[in-house]
Amino acid sequence: MKLLLAEDERELSRALAAVLKLQGYELDPAYDGEEAYRLAHSNAYDVMIFDIMMPKKDGITLLRELRAEGNHTPVLLLTAKAEIENRVEGLDSGADDYLTKPFAMKELLARIRSLTRRSSESYNPSRIQMGSVTLDTENLELKSETSVRLGSKEAELLEFFMQNPEKEIATEDLLKHVWREDEEKDPEIVWVYVSYLRKKLQWVGADLRIEGEHGGSFKLVQAGK
Amino acid sequence: MVKLTDMEDEKTSIYGEYDPYLQKVLDTLTGKILKYYNRIRKEEGLDLIEHFSARIKSDESMREKCVRKGLPVNEHSALKELTDSVGIRLISGFIDDVYRNVEEIRKIPDIRVVKEKDYIRHAKDNGYRSYHMIVALKTPFPDVDGNNPGEYFAEIQLRTIAMDSWAALEHKLKYKKNIGNTKLIVAELKRCADEMASTDMSMQTIRDLIFENEGREFGLRSTEGYNETASGRG
Numbered sequence: 001m002k003l004l005l006a007e008d009e010r011e012l013s014r015a016l017a018a019v020l021k022l023q024g025y026e027l028d029p030a031y032d033g034e035e036a037y038r039l040a041h042s043n044a045y046d047v048m049i050f051d052i053m054m055p056k057k058d059g060i061t062l063l064r065e066l067r068a069e070g071n072h073t074p075v076l077l078l079t080a081k082a083e084i085e086n087r088v089e090g091l092d093s094g095a096d097d098y099l100t101k102p103f104a105m106k107e108l109l110a111r112i113r114s115l116t117r118r119s120s121e122s123y124n125p126s127r128i129q130m131g132s133v134t135l136d137t138e139n140l141e142l143k144s145e146t147s148v149r150l151g152s153k154e155a156e157l158l159e160f161f162m163q164n165p166e167k168e169i170a171t172e173d174l175l176k177h178v179w180r181e182d183e184e185k186d187p188e189i190v191w192v193y194v195s196y197l198r199k200k201l202q203w204v205g206a207d208l209r210i211e212g213e214h215g216g217s218f219k220l221v222q223a224g225k
Numbered sequence: 226m227v228k229l230t231d232m233e234d235e236k237t238s239i240y241g242e243y244d245p246y247l248q249k250v251l252d253t254l255t256g257k258i259l260k261y262y263n264r265i266r267k268e269e270g271l272d273l274i275e276h277f278s279a280r281i282k283s284d285e286s287m288r289e290k291c292v293r294k295g296l297p298v299n300e301h302s303a304l305k306e307l308t309d310s311v312g313i314r315l316i317s318g319f320i321d322d323v324y325r326n327v328e329e330i331r332k333i334p335d336i337r338v339v340k341e342k343d344y345i346r347h348a349k350d351n352g353y354r355s356y357h358m359i360v361a362l363k364t365p366f367p368d369v370d371g372n373n374p375g376e377y378f379a380e381i382q383l384r385t386i387a388m389d390s391w392a393a394l395e396h397k398l399k400y401k402k403n404i405g406n407t408k409l410i411v412a413e414l415k416r417c418a419d420e421m422a423s424t425d426m427s428m429q430t431i432r433d434l435i436f437e438n439e440g441r442e443f444g445l446r447s448t449e450g451y452n453e454t455a456s457g458r459g
Contacts, residue, residue, distance in 0.1 A: 145346065145347060146346060146347055147348075147419050148419045148420075148422050148426065149416060149423050151427075192430075195430045195434055196426070196427050196430050199429060200423065203320075203422075
């Protein structure tokens, strides 16, 4: 599981990073809103944690921009103020949850677990579109010139790619995201499923393709773009 | 009393004097297909056809089709306007094999491809998938247009086992088109077709992965190792 932490207080950031890493999460820290925006653009995350008060770009603006661009990664807001207005604005801007500072580490961890648990279920739209392709995540239907029904893991993998277009995603990260509950996960499964998706995208006449090689990073791109 | 001759007349085949040639057309085409099939099997170890069937459209259904299409019921309609008096169906294991068959048929001497329809890449709305070819075969006997040597049409349908199985089962359901839940049934049958197509693509991918990685490190390893693992776990 990969997290983005946008928090300008370096000490708090370091403390959170240490605990989260200990819990087995990978973490990219950002110290201002613009850096967080850049990272969110080039990497695929399972959860993003944004502080609201940040230099260069505040957490709510950052969140609004990402949501407007179709980024549906679950976001947890950290608010310094316990004001109701502040929380309402955050949630209305597309945040999935919030936590008021000061908070207990235990609670933050529980909220992250809760967000990753439902990341691929109720928190996302049931239809995702990119190029000529529509993925209906409820009915697992992949459609372009013609349609096919995907298996659930295939649909999850494609959904993750479509939510993170044009981003290099490592085999290891795909494995952790899609096969998170599988105990004996063999990284080889990622290559097999990427191969399935490539074949199916090609057969439905999609203008999307997955770039990358066996064992490396993969990137979903739109042809002619 | 003279009516008897009329009745006799009606009993003669719609294909008229060309009726006996149709079996020859069918045999010749089948022979040409088997020829490349055997060659490729020997040379490349590829089994492009799982099974095939061939038929001459019955007198009755040909007459019925002429009427349905608003054509005069005669041998010209049956042999020149309609192109499926001779029909061959080739069933393959994998999708790529279907397309390889299409390529090989295009290369057969004495055959002219008149029309091709790819209902695999562009499945019909109900989910039906198949590759259709209309071919014209040059023959050493006359045809209904007075050509000698003549030319006869045949329709070749190519598809995978899964596509064929869907088509056969859908046909057997013969659901009434006017009952209330038609829409649901049609949608569900299409879902089945799309799921089976998906499985076809997965099987093709697995075959590709095994091929590409023969001799290289891959989770499924060689075909042999894969079988061992499969049976070991089963």
